[in-house]
Amino acid sequence: MIKFSKQQLKIPQMSKPVYLVTGGMSKFDRAIPEKRTEELVIDAFLEAAEFIKKSPEELKEYIHSCYYGHFADHFGDQLLGEAVIHDRLGLDPLGNVGIKTGGATGGSTIWEAYKAVASGYSDTALAMGWERMDEVPTDEGNHYIASAADKDWETPMGHIYTGYYAVMAQKYWQVFGKEEESFRRTLAEIAVKNKGYARMNPHAQSPMKITVEDVLNSPIVADPLRALDCCLMSVGASCVILADEKTAYELTDNPLLLYTSAGSHTLRVADRRDMDIPLLPNESPDQYKDLGVRFPGGDRYPGFTGFLAARMAAYYAYGMAGIVDPTEDLDLVELHDAFTISDIQSYEDIGIRPYGEGRTYVESGDCYHTNPFTGQPGKLPANLSGGLIGCMHAVGATGIMQVIEVAQHIWGRWSEMHADEAKWKRFNRVKPDDWTDLQVKGAKRGLAISHAGVGSHVTATVLVHPDHQLKGRG
Amino acid sequence: MTTQNRGTVKVENGRYRVTGNFHYAYPNDPIRDESGKLLGITNPADMTHIHAYGGEAPFFENLSNAKLLGTKCANPKCETYGSIYIPYRIHCPDCLMRNEEVDLTELARKGASVHTFMITERTGAFNTLEKPIRFVNVEFEGVSTILMGYLSIGEPEIGMKVVPIFQTKNPTFTIMDLSWVPAGTSVEDLPEGFAF
Numbered sequence: 049m050i051k052f053s054k055q056q057l058k059i060p061q062m063s064k065p066v067y068l069v070t071g072g073m074s075k076f077d078r079a080i081p082e083k084r085t086e087e088l089v090i091d092a093f094l095e096a097a098e099f100i101k102k103s104p105e106e107l108k109e110y111i112h113s114c115y116y117g118h119f120a121d122h123f124g125d126q127l128l129g130e131a132v133i134h135d136r137l138g139l140d141p142l143g144n145v146g147i148k149t150g151g152a153t154g155g156s157t158i159w160e161a162y163k164a165v166a167s168g169y170s171d172t173a174l175a176m177g178w179e180r181m182d183e184v185p186t187d188e189g190n191h192y193i194a195s196a197a198d199k200d201w202e203t204p205m206g207h208i209y210t211g212y213y214a215v216m217a218q219k220y221w222q223v224f225g226k227e228e229e230s231f232r233r234t235l236a237e238i239a240v241k242n243k244g245y246a247r248m249n250p251h252a253q254s255p256m257k258i259t260v261e262d263v264l265n266s267p268i269v270a271d272p273l274r275a276l277d278c279c280l281m282s283v284g285a286s287c288v289i290l291a292d293e294k295t296a297y298e299l300t301d302n303p304l305l306l307y308t309s310a311g312s313h314t315l316r317v318a319d320r321r322d323m324d325i326p327l328l329p330n331e332s333p334d335q336y337k338d339l340g341v342r343f344p345g346g347d348r349y350p351g352f353t354g355f356l357a358a359r360m361a362a363y364y365a366y367g368m369a370g371i372v373d374p375t376e377d378l379d380l381v382e383l384h385d386a387f388t389i390s391d392i393q394s395y396e397d398i399g400i401r402p403y404g405e406g407r408t409y410v411e412s413g414d415c416y417h418t419n420p421f422t423g424q425p426g427k428l429p430a431n432l433s434g435g436l437i438g439c440m441h442a443v444g445a446t447g448i449m450q451v452i453e454v455a456q457h458i459w460g461r462w463s464e465m466h467a468d469e470a471k472w473k474r475f476n477r478v479k480p481d482d483w484t485d486l487q488v489k490g491a492k493r494g495l496a497i498s499h500a501g502v503g504s505h506v507t508a509t510v511l512v513h514p515d516h517q518l519k520g521r522g
Numbered sequence: 523m524t525t526q527n528r529g530t531v532k533v534e535n536g537r538y539r540v541t542g543n544f545h546y547a548y549p550n551d552p553i554r555d556e557s558g559k560l561l562g563i564t565n566p567a568d569m570t571h572i573h574a575y576g577g578e579a580p581f582f583e584n585l586s587n588a589k590l591l592g593t594k595c596a597n598p599k600c601e602t603y604g605s606i607y608i609p610y611r612i613h614c615p616d617c618l619m620r621n622e623e624v625d626l627t628e629l630a631r632k633g634a635s636v637h638t639f640m641i642t643e644r645t646g647a648f649n650t651l652e653k654p655i656r657f658v659n660v661e662f663e664g665v666s667t668i669l670m671g672y673l674s675i676g677e678p679e680i681g682m683k684v685v686p687i688f689q690t691k692n693p694t695f696t697i698m699d700l701s702w703v704p705a706g707t708s709v710e711d712l713p714e715g716f717a718f
């Protein structure tokens with residue numbers, strides 16, 4: 049579709065509010081040969097139960113249906129892997145279903161659990177996601193990931209998914225980045241930031257203390273992207289428990305309101321047709337009239353530079369949660385930083401910045417926990433978990449990890465979950481001497497974006513502290 | 523262990539008739555750590571799939587005839603009537619009526635340009651392209667979509683004029699039979715098996 053009907057633009061109205069009760073994660077790493085997937089899943093579940101001071105059995109008593117996110121059966125070479133996990137969690141004979149939407153699998157899993165609770169089907173639902181990308185060598189792994197592109201029209205070319213995305217990066221780099229050295233450095237800053245925040249996260253796979261120069265000197269993957277601009281390949285699991293209001297307050301005294309929406313766009317970038325930019329509540333109809341003048345070549349939308357799926361997910365989620373301006377109304381975000389440049393594209397798609405101006409979110413210092421220019425708290429800190437570049441991309445678990453990370457800030461329990469010496473030891477990791485508390489003080493509302501590849505699926509999950517709901521200003 | 527007599531498929535009376543081997547079995551090997559402790563096993567797999575091109579078959583067949591086929595919505599009642607598609611779409615994405623085939627070969631020869639591109643040394647298993655690989659996303663005058671392909675000669679640039687070349691000798695009947703070269707490339711310079 050390139051035009052939308054009134055029915056398609058309806059803001060979802062759920063039958064009842066849905067709450068996030070708790071969440072937990074395993075360790076994330078490039079390879080975990082000593083554990084089966086079910087052990088990682090149980091690690092995540094145990095952390096979620098302990099977080100609300102319940103035994104696993106007590107928490108399980110509440111669960112009524114289960115949603116399992118797992119992107120690639122190929123990697124584990126086990127069809128119906130969800131059924132294996134469901135049995136090992138001891139949740140038979142409850143209904144369960146597997147969800148796969150590429151890189152957005154984690155977010156989509158929450159979307160399904162959310163609708164189950166909102167509809168009244170279940171009072172409490174489990175959303176669990178995992179991936180293990182260590183059971184084939186990297187080359188074969190790249191082939192499998194490339195099989196998530198079109199098998200007839202794309203995969204035979206190089207069998208390398210990064211390449212199918214890199215053509216978008218190149219277009220954005222030339223049109224909106226104008227091939228400026230300053231823009232290249234801004235991209236590098238995102239990697240420095242996210243790798244740096246990963247140092248404070250015991251779950252994170254790739255903590256690094258690096259500089260912009262290190263990123264610029266890392267091996268070229270596909271110009272302008274370098275190795276340190278790219279996300280990780282990971283193993284691990286994460287889960288959340290969602291419940292209706294009554295049950296949520298039985299399980300914990302501090303549940304968070306949760307809203308999840310989804311958007312999509314063509315699997316092949318090739319198939320995207322030119323269309324008008326759908327506007328978010330903080331944008332005006334005239335705003336993009338001269339986009340192609342200010343950025344020659346930038347007049348085709350979404351072309352190879354925008355993610356329409358992200359824009360649509362944001363449109364629905366903002367409407368559901370009453371968000372008008374994400375930068376003003378949210379206190380932190382976790383974005384799908386598959387590549388530094390796609391991170392910048394997302395800022396525009398979800399309205400943190402207008403199209404063409406994504407870089408200013410980084411250059412202003414707004415995206416930091418502490419703005420490096422002012423020393424004051426960043427206006428809208430992004431990816432304090434380390435994101436996909438610093439923490440992990442265990443595909444089915446990623447979108448769920450992001451939601452848990454945002455929630456821990458709103459709960460005011462980020463430090464507790466990241467400073468714990470015992471956890472660092474259990475994961476066989478060394479807590480850095482300069483470990484810093486990244487808790488966003490007074491966080492009330494946050495957003496997590498889960499995104500697939502070149503933008504075929506995107507979900508937006510908004511978390512709101514129940515005492516700080518927005519009415520919307522539109 | 524041998525991979526001789528690899529499987530082939532024919533369709534007779536509307537059914538697949540297979541001959542030869544569609545899989546080869548290899549033994550598992552144990553995976554151990556430095557101390558000799560068992561951690562897992564390898565699971566070798568070598569298997570051939572059967573895949574139907576269905577309504578897209580004319581596109582893949584005609585690459586070997588040096589023809590680039592696209593499709594067009596031919597339903598005058600459709601909001602996007604007349605839109606031209608490549609990749610070849612069997613049905614219009616809006617009205618879902620069966621599209622009409624259009625030969626885009628001449629248009630591509632005259633009016634194709636690089637919308638964007640990328641160059642990389644990285645590839646996945648089963649790659650057959652020479653490294654570095656160069657993808658070009660090609661736009662055509664009057665066509666709604668932008669086709670992905672690979673450049674066989676020269677260095678890509680946004681806006682550069684390119685023309686299609688086709689693997690007419692020993693075709694693979696895959697998208698790999700289509701490639702792109704800068705406009706003005708001479709026939710002697712084309713890769714083995716390719717023609718304009």
Ligand SMILES: [Zn+2]
Pocket residue numbers: 595596597600601602603614615616617618619
């Ligand atoms: Zn039509």
